[in-house]
Amino acid sequence: MPRMTMIEAIRDAMDVAMGRDDNVVVFGEDAGYFGGVFRCTQGLQQKYGSSRCFDTPINESGIIAAAIGMASYGLRPCVEIQFADYMYPAYDQIVSEAARIRYRSNGEFTCPIVIRMPTGGGIFGGQTHSQSPEALFTHVSGLKTVVPSNPYDAKGLLIAAIDDPDPVIFLEPKRLYNGPFNGHHDRPVTPWSKHELGEVPQGTFKVPLGSAAVRREGSDVTILAYGTMVYVAEAAADEAAVEADVIDLRTLLPLDLDTIVTSVRKTGRCVIVHEATLTSGFGAELAALVQEHCFYHLEAPAIRVAGWDTPYPHAQEWDYFPGPARVSHAIREVMEA
Known part of the structure; x- marks a missing residue:
């Protein structure tokens, strides 16, 4: 099995999902041509075209609103909010619309969207690039909240999230993007070498949501x-x-x-x-x-x-x-x- 960073595993998960289901679409700020600020979506537009992986305006509320509409009509959007700190303008859409569609429609509609967000600090990003807002989502009935700690789980959990019929908040710790750091240090250190990263299976596999x-x-x-x-x-x-x-x-x-x-x-x-x-x-x-x-x-x-x-x-x-x-x-x- 190949060894991957978390970025590579997340990208691979979206690639697998897009390859097996034409209804999976990926979009967000710089998520198309540029491949995302952290390159998690790099190459997906070139492979699947600009109708399935595309850039959006700097409008988080619009990104989530579009995803909710797409999901209600049968697509499976996997959207990227560039930093978790940027999601606040979209919070009303997430809480008042995405989380409630199944209940408001008595099950007639579901909202199978995944909202990916880099979370946490450690990259010297400052106050507006480093927050950890998970409790704002876990308080909301109708949302699922996921936080992977390694590449294997990142891929398996993301595929499970994309397949889920309800909205999933997928928080990606930025400090782990390029490999787990050595937890014995309180300051940045060189990431572990790739042979020490967990192996990540090729193709489709899932880590069940709700399993520690x-x-x-x-x-x-x-x-x-x-x-x-x-x-x-x-x-x-x-x-x-x-x-x-x-x-x-x-x-x-x-x-x-x-x-x-x-x-x-x-x-x-x-x-x-x-x-x-x-x-x-x-x-x-x-x-x-x-x-x-x-x-x-x-x-x-x-x-x-x-x-x-x-x-x-x-x-x-x-x-x-x-x-x-x-x-x-x-x-x-x-x-x-």
Whole structure:
């Protein structure tokens, strides 16, 4: 099997989907001729033509509105919002239209769209290119929210999302685009070499939406993470010298609650890690679920490690992120409770 970066795996997923189904269309700002700002759609217009992969104006609301109309009439749009930070003008279309079509039409219409968005920081993009808005989507009934952490999952989850009959928010961590970073460092490092990347199968395969992955098994503590933070969680477990269950959620909604509950009931301790701000972040939902389902098994309160409750601090972004030092401190805290 070939080895790919996440960019290559995402591109391959769209290529596979477009090749097997003429109803799949790809578009967004610079997504056509230029191949996207991160080159995720590079070559698709040349292969499938400008009617199936094309550029749009700088109008996020228009991009999503067009996708919703196309989906209602039988197409399967896979659209790119250039950065997750840019989706706010389109939020009303996503929440008020895409998420509700199935319910408003009593099942007569569905909205099979995928909205791809690069998310998170670590590329020195500043305040308007680095946000992690996943909690704004997980709060909305009718949407599914996906955050892959590696090329294998990125391809399998994206194909599953394109095939899904309902709208899927597909958040792509920018720090992982060109290979997983070494989570032991709190500053940028050279990505792992390609032979250390996971192999990605050719052709069609799916990673089911709503299925978490246990990246590391242990009996001391459960660490819940997704996207870039999976690697930070693994590094923190090493630093704290504990045997941890590191769970990569992969899909935030639908959430694989069974895997979470099984792990926390086994370990009795839970640390939750995400890059977004702490207050009202998705970690709060995870902590509530752990308390509801695992209360009598807990040896310590679940602890969240997250970004600061501030606007995104460009000059201090590597302190803003949860790094191994902050996460390992939380691990030690729950272990000593």
